[in-house]
Amino acid sequence: MSDIRLVDEADADLVLYVSNQSFTDSPVSIQIAIDGVQLVDQTFAIEGGT
Numbered sequence: 001m002s003d004i005r006l007v008d009e010a011d012a013d014l015v016l017y018v019s020n021q022s023f024t025d026s027p028v029s030i031q032i033a034i035d036g037v038q039l040v041d042q043t044f045a046i047e048g049g050t
Contacts (some may be wrong), residue, residue: 006038018044028044
């Protein structure tokens with residue numbers, strides 16, 4: 001298993017885009033793990049929109 005590395009998008013094996021699409025629930029807690037490796041454990045607030 002390799003460590004998580006932050007690299008330029010052109011060199012990335014995985015590019016992950018996360019967006020809070022809710023206009024009523026802010027912030028939203030999102031946790032993402034792939035093969036047991038925690039990639040994201042963060043809250044996302046509503047940004048932009050109308």
